[in-house]
Amino acid sequence: MISLYDTARGQVAPLKLRDPGRVSMYVCGPTVYGPPHIGHGRQTLVYDILRRFLTWSGLEVTFVSNVTDIDDKIINRAADEDREWTEIATKCEAIWWKSMDSYNVLRPDHTPHATEYVEEMVDLIGALIAGGSAYVTTDGVYLRVSTVPDYGLLTNQNLDDLLEGGGERSLVGTEKESPADFVLWKFSKPGEPAWPSPWGEGRPGWHTECVVMSLDLLGEGFDLHTGGLDLVFPHHENERAQAVANGQRFARHWMHHGFVELEGEKMSKSLGNVKNLLDLAQLYDPRAYRLLILQSHYRSPIEVTDTSLNNAVAALGRLDSFARRAAALATESDPTTLSEFRSVMENDLDTAGAVDLMFRKVRETNSLLDSKDIEAAGIAAATALEIATVLGLELNAEGEVVPEEVAALVVRRTAARAAKDWAEADEIRDELTTAGWTVEDGAQGPVPRRL
RNA sequence: GCGCGGAUGCCCGAGCGGCCUAAGGGAGCGGCCUGCAAAGCCGUGAUUCGCGGGUUCAAAUCCCGCUCCGCGCUCCA
Numbered sequence: 001m002i003s004l005y006d007t008a009r010g011q012v013a014p015l016k017l018r019d020p021g022r023v024s025m026y027v028c029g030p031t032v033y034g035p036p037h038i039g040h041g042r043q044t045l046v047y048d049i050l051r052r053f054l055t056w057s058g059l060e061v062t063f064v065s066n067v068t069d070i071d072d073k074i075i076n077r078a079a080d081e082d083r084e085w086t087e088i089a090t091k092c093e094a095i096w097w098k099s100m101d102s103y104n105v106l107r108p109d110h111t112p113h114a115t116e117y118v119e120e121m122v123d124l125i126g127a128l129i130a131g132g133s134a135y136v137t138t139d140g141v142y143l144r145v146s147t148v149p150d151y152g153l154l155t156n157q158n159l160d161d162l163l164e165g166g167g168e169r170s171l172v173g174t175e176k177e178s179p180a181d182f183v184l185w186k187f188s189k190p191g192e193p194a195w196p197s198p199w200g201e202g203r204p205g206w207h208t209e210c211v212v213m214s215l216d217l218l219g220e221g222f223d224l225h226t227g228g229l230d231l232v233f234p235h236h237e238n239e240r241a242q243a244v245a246n247g248q249r250f251a252r253h254w255m256h257h258g259f260v261e262l263e264g265e266k267m268s269k270s271l272g273n274v275k276n277l278l279d280l281a282q283l284y285d286p287r288a289y290r291l292l293i294l295q296s297h298y299r300s301p302i303e304v305t306d307t308s309l310n311n312a313v314a315a316l317g318r319l320d321s322f323a324r325r326a327a328a329l330a331t332e333s334d335p336t337t338l339s340e341f342r343s344v345m346e347n348d349l350d351t352a353g354a355v356d357l358m359f360r361k362v363r364e365t366n367s368l369l370d371s372k373d374i375e376a377a378g379i380a381a382a383t384a385l386e387i388a389t390v391l392g393l394e395l396n397a398e399g400e401v402v403p404e405e406v407a408a409l410v411v412r413r414t415a416a417r418a419a420k421d422w423a424e425a426d427e428i429r430d431e432l433t434t435a436g437w438t439v440e441d442g443a444q445g446p447v448p449r450r451l
Numbered sequence: 452g453c454g455c456g457g458a459u460g461c462c463c464g465a466g467c468g469g470c471c472u473a474a475g476g477g478a479g480c481g482g483c484c485u486g487c488a489a490a491g492c493c494g495u496g497a498u499u500c501g502c503g504g505g506u507u508c509a510a511a512u513c514c515c516g517c518u519c520c521g522c523g524c525u526c527c528a
Contacts, residue, residue, distance in 0.1 A: 007455095010455090027528095028528075029528090030528080031526095031527085036528095037528080038528095039527085039528045040528055041528085042528070043528040044528085046528095071526095072526080073526075073527095152454095155454060155455080155523070155524070156454060156455075157453065157454055157455095157523095157524075160453095161452095161453050161454070161524080162453085162454090162524055163524090164452070164453065164524085206526085227528065228527080228528030229455085229456090229522070229523075229528080230522080230523070230526095230527055230528065231527080231528070232455090232523070233454095233523060233524065234523095234524085234525085234526095235526095235527085256528095257528075258456080258521095258522090259521080259522070259528080260528085261521075291476085292463085295463075295464060295465085295475075295476065296463080296464060296465085297464090297465075299456080300456085300457080300464085301456085301457075301521065301522080302463090302464090303463085305462095305463090307462065307463075307477085308462085308463055308464095308477090310477080311462080311463060311476065311477040311478085312463090312476080312477085314476085314477055314478090315475095315476050315477065317490095318476085318477095318490095318491095321490060321491085322491095325490090325491085350465080350466095352464070352465050352466090352474085352475070352476095353465070353466090353474080353475085355465095355475065355476080356465070356474055356475040356476090357475090358475090359474095359475055359476070360474090360475075363491095363492085366490095366491050366492065367491085367492060367493090369491080369492095370484090370491065370492055371492090417486080420486075422486055422487070425486085425487090426486095426487070426488085429487095429488080429489095438488090438489065439488095439489075440488090440489050440490050441485075441488080441489075441490090442489095442490075442491095447489095447490090449489085449490090
C-alpha cells in the first residue's frame with residue numbers, strides 16, 4: 001500500500017483504507033471566478049497522477065472534486081463587471097474543464113457544486129447550533145471554535161498560538177465571540193444571491209460546503225482529503241472542526257502539495273507574465289508542465305520558468321522520438337521494473353523516481369535497438385510506455401502532418417542525395433529549415449520533423 | 452513571536468544512516484554513426500551535498516547552533 005505524508009500526523013504513513021481495495025478521495029476544487037492558474041494546474045496534475053497510479057495498482061478509486069460556484073469573489077467580480085454571478089460561475093467552470101482536458105487530467109467521478117448543497121449545509125449548521133457549537137449574530141452564523149478540542153491539529157498549533165498570530169484577521173464579524181471563530185452562514189445584503197435558512201436569508205460560508213459534500217459522497221471516515229498547502233489553514237482545519245463538532249469522523253488522511261513559485265524575475269521576463277494555464281498551454285506543450293511536476297516531489301516548491309519548461313519540452317522531444325521508434329515493437333512489459341516502479345511510487349509518491357525509471361528504459365530501448373536486439377528492445381519499450389501511461393504522459397508516436405510543399409522538398413532532396421549531389425541536398429535542407437522543418441535520415445528513409 | 456518546509460554539479464531536480472567516489476532530465480564537451488547533419492548510442496563532468504560543531508565503525512542523510520530563503524497564523528491550489 002502507498003505511504004503518503006499525512007499533515008495531521010506530521011509524518012509519512014501508510015494509507016489505511018476504510019474499505020480494503022477501495023480508495024475514497026476528495027480534492028478541493030476551484031472557486032470559479034477566473035481562469036485557472038498554474039497553481040491549480042499543479043494541484044490537478046498531482047492528484048491526477050496519484051489517482052491514475054492507485055487505479056493502475058488495482059484499487060477502485062472514487063475521486064470527488066468540488067466546484068465552488070458561490071463565493072464572495074464571484075459576487076464581487078459580477079458586481080465589478082455588471083454581470084450575473086451565475087454567468088461568471090458557469091463560464092469559468094466551462095473554461096476550467098476545457099483546460100483540464102488539454103492537460104490530460106481525468107474528470108472526477110463526482111463534481112458537487114456548492115449551490116446544489118445549500119439545504120444540506122443549512123441542516124449541518126442547524127445541527128451545530130443545536131449542539132452548542134455554533135451561534136447566530138446579526139451578520140451570520142459562526143462556529144464556536146473553542147468547542148473543538150483539538151482545533152489546530154493540522155497546523156500543529158493550539159488555539160492560543162493561532163490567536164497570537166501575526167496575521168490580520170478580517171474585521172467582518174466583529175460580533176464574533178472569538179477572533180478564531182469562522183462564518184458558517186452569511187446573511188445576504190440586498191441584491192446579493194440568497195437562500196432561505198431558519199436564521200435569515202443568506203449564503204453558506206466557504207468552509208461548510210466541503211464538509212457536507214465530502215461526507216455525503218464519500219461517507220464518514222473517507223480515506224484521503226487533499227489540497228494545496230495554503231488550504232491547511234484555515235480551510236481544512238475549519239472543515240474538520242465542523243465535522244468534529246458534529247460528532248462525525250472526517251478524513252483519515254490529509255495530503256497537501258507544495259506551491260508553484262513564479263516570483264523570480266526569470267518568470268516575469270521570459271514568460272511574459274504567464275500565470276494562467278490557458279496561456280501556458282498556448283506557449284508550451286501542455287505535457288511539459290506535467291513532466292515538470294512529475295520530475296519534482298509533490299511537496300517541494302517548484303519554480304516554473306521559461307528555462308524549466310523548455311527543458312521539459314526538450315525531454316518530451318526525446319520521449320516522442322522514442323515512442324516513434326518503439327511503435328512497431330509492442331510487446332509485454334518487464335514485471336521487475338514495473339514492481340520497482342510501484343514501490344517507488346508507493347514511497348510518498350516519488351514521481352521523480354518513476355520518471356527516472358522510465359528514462360532508463362527509454363535509453364535501454366534505444367540502445368538495444370541500435371544493437372538490433374529487437375526482442376529485448378520491445379520489452380524495455382513496453383515498460384517505458386506503460387510507466388508513461390500510468391503517469392498520464394501521452395507520447396506521440398505519430399509522425400507529423402507534413403504540408404505538401406515540405407513533402408515535395410523532401411522528395412527533391414532524396415533525389416539529390418541519390419545522385420550524390422550533396423550541395424543540392426544541403427541547399428534543400430536549408431530551405432526546409434527556413435520553412436520550419438528538419439529532416440532526419442533514418443534507416444527507413446527521410447523523416448520530416450517540425451523544428 | 453508561533454508553526455511548517457527548504458539550501459545538492461552550468462541549470463532543473465532526486466536521494467533521507469552503509470549499495471553515494473550522489474539518480475534522472477536539460478545544456479556543454481569528446482567519440483561512434485552519417486556524404487555532412489539530425490536522431491540515437493558511448494564517454495565526460497559535484498572527492499562533494501548552505502556554515503560551524505557533535506553522535507556513529509559509517510552522515511548529503513541523525514542531533515545542536517548559526518546564516519539565508521519560501522510558506523502559514525487573513526481570501527488563496
